[in-house]
Amino acid sequence: MRKRIVIFLIVGFLIYLIDVFLNPDEDNKDIYISDQELTSLITAWKSQVGRDPTDEEIVKIINNLVEEEILYREALLLGLDKEDRIIKRRLAQKITFLKQETLSENPDQEVLRQFYDANKEKYFIKPSYSFTHLFFAKETDSEARSIQALNDLLADKKSIDSDPYLLGKNFTEKTLEEIARNFGNNFIIAFDGMELNKWSGPFESSFGHHLVLLRDYQDGFYPSFNEIRDQVLSDYLTLNKENAVNQYINNVKSEYRIIINPNLKF
């Protein structure tokens, strides 16, 4: 095994030497235009202008290309590519795309499952409450009325004196956040440890007092991996596209030393 590697390295080195010998870099003044490059330029020209170029125009296209290449190389020789912000940004952009594309579209199950485990909180289905409430409007002695109503309810009285609530009487499968949006933040404390199918209260909201009958309660839960596999996959891919570049930067960052003049005044 080791022998093979040695042979491989020697052959490689020889090829490299031949290459250096045959193509000395410094005075390479050849401009090679590939068929592909030319056809793509002509296609671009066609799509812009909407017809085939004439021979004259093809000559012009080629001349433009040649001139551009010459100017480019001369600019390189003069070192004009150094410290050019636009060139830097363009190159940075290119490597960014490159790093984003290296992601595999189909990560294997185990990776996905780990991602799911690590981000479980994100998929948590919050607890929800279904309830009916009786409302006693502020400014109508709401606290006393609500206590009276609770007693009437416990005594099984038929007619209960309460007020209509603008947003309705029955609420179905609401999370605490949604309840807070309809009743105010103070009100959600009421639901802590509330018993099912039993009138409780009175609880104060921004609008008055309430008696609440909790009809149904769904505990919060984590949906299983299989139930939401597609969503996990799409989240995984989105997140990783963003992360791929950051990770790459972080990996190579340690090789760099950053020097900033600490005495610089703005």
Add this chain to the structure above:
Amino acid sequence: MKLSKSSIVLIVVLGLFLIYMFGQSESSLEIVDFSVDKPETKTTSIASNEDRNPYYGDLHVHTKYSFDAYVFGITATPDDAYRYAKGEGIKHPMGYEMKLREPLDFYAVTDHGIFLGMVEALADTTTKISQKPFAEPFHNLNRPENMNDSSFGERANLFSGVLRGTIVNPYPYWHPKVIKAWLTKNTAVALKTFDYDVHKSAWADIARSAEEHNDPGKFTSFIGYEFTSSTNVEGGNLHRNVIFNSSEAPIRPWSRIDSINPEDLWTWMDKLRDKGVDSLAMPHNSNGSNGQMFEMETFRGYPIDNAYAEKRMRNEPIVEITQVKGTSETHPLLSPDDDWADFEIMNKRIGSRPPTYSMAPGGYVRDAYLRGLTLSWTRQGNPYKFGLIGSSDSHTGAGAYDENNYWSKVGLLDGTAQARGAVPLTADRVRMLREYAEEYKQPLGISEEEQGTYTAPGFFDQWGASGLAVAWAEENTRDSIFAAFKRKETFATTGTRTAVRFFAGYDMQSIDLNSESLIKEAYAKGVTMGADLMAEGTKSPDFIVWAQRDKNGSPLQRIQIIKGWIDPTSSVPSEMVYDVVCSDGLSVDPVTNRCPDNGARVNINDCSISQDIGAAELKATWSDPDFDPGSKSFYYVRVLENPTCRWSTWDAIKAGLKPRAGLHQTIQERAWTSPIWYIPQEDDLDIIPLAGSVSSGD
């Protein structure tokens, strides 16, 4: 360039051949299904409420794809905008976080259709179009080191100078792109500054984002854009937002390049509707239209007729009454007897340089309702029978609705208290303004005042933290909310989450206001906001109003009903503001129709408000003391909160200063419902108005 005779003949022949072969096609009518494959999420069934819930949203938000927003330093994407609406924080270009106190129920990104996505492409030096010479001033405009308010000079100049010259830059008439533009009825293609592929992909991204964020039962989004048109000479603003009620939408937005005439927009929407794509357009900033949003004649100056009225109402059932650039309910000049008319008045034509006064008549919705009555009196139909919504028109992707948490609208240009005129300018800033005025030959917009040098008054200081659109709908789904817009069962707020009900009928007295079945009965026995109430003999209708305060806002002060009518014999239009119910147990004075002062005050030193004054909810049955069964009339509700500090006061006290002189220190946040129109019985006497110059109809 000189063309030989034979080549002209050749071009003509070729052109004729192409027309013969393909004919003109309408690219704007090509429909694309933008729906996305969303992973199946485990959702509980959508709860539907037949008494309807109020859903709060914003139908007017711009992102980086708007040509002006990008110039203002906005890099927020449609995805960012929807994340903001759902409650996440996003970054303002000045670097601070924008976040809602409570999430919204629906949202629509509505970038300018004209030049959509193009400025970003001009700025991005890797695109093809950015290589053209006119793109140069835009190159890398929003690079990180340029994201600060010192770049305002460059940006203001790009916006008001360079852009105008850049956009309209057509190819010569013989150019193949011009022929292509003509063949596909897509004028924009004939512009050198336009790249159709960039444009389409920006539009597709907006649509994708709307589709991805639409979450039936929880959050609704609409594919939409802004039709940014104005009249030619006067620059009267005719802007509309267009939203689609489907995942299907045209391949490109119809913009002012296609036509500046809104009637052509409606024709396009009608054609799309025939193809199964329903949409509606919402006029906005009528206050900046120089009276041209609600005219008494058509765009081209012809008389309005029934066909025009029907077409307009079919396509424009709701109008934006309030937004960051002022409120368009009414104007002190139009409603001198309305003590609340001087509210967030913005009196400049939209986008005018230099800022130019905008005429009030024809620019405010109450006036428009009266004009509609006049037009229907002369049997021309009523084109102004629209409902009301508010929205923000934020260009940052994030609406600023809260006086105490305000970033105005145009990113780096008004993202600080000094830039928007609430506090004095720093010496540095004054120097920069001088440099800008000199370099770009602009007037120096500063004003020396008691506390220091401010930006000249009358611009950003007239803008405000407003507003929201609210729909009464059965459930939070696109269909349900869109249906509410179409039947105009909507109200507008200045940013607060007030809720208001409004019903009218002839048997409303029989409904017990304290009954649990109040809403069910009201729906059964009457009509609600946005609807017509037909006359029943000479019976006088009763109205039920019911409002609930924003739990995080200021308590309610009063509910008013605003009535407009037209005298059946003289045809003179009139209006009246009635206080209907007062807070704190006070009662309306039957002579003045006013509530007494409830004593609520604001402490300007710290913006604290009176405790225990004002109401959590107000509710009443009301009948019109001046009812005339023969008068065409409309009634709408205005709910007023106790006063609070205006954003400019908050900005000043946060800087340890006094509020700027000349600005309102406090405002009364409010809500307006869509009107209910009372339709009298047509009598047999056929009035032939205007000496018979308009056909009497039959």
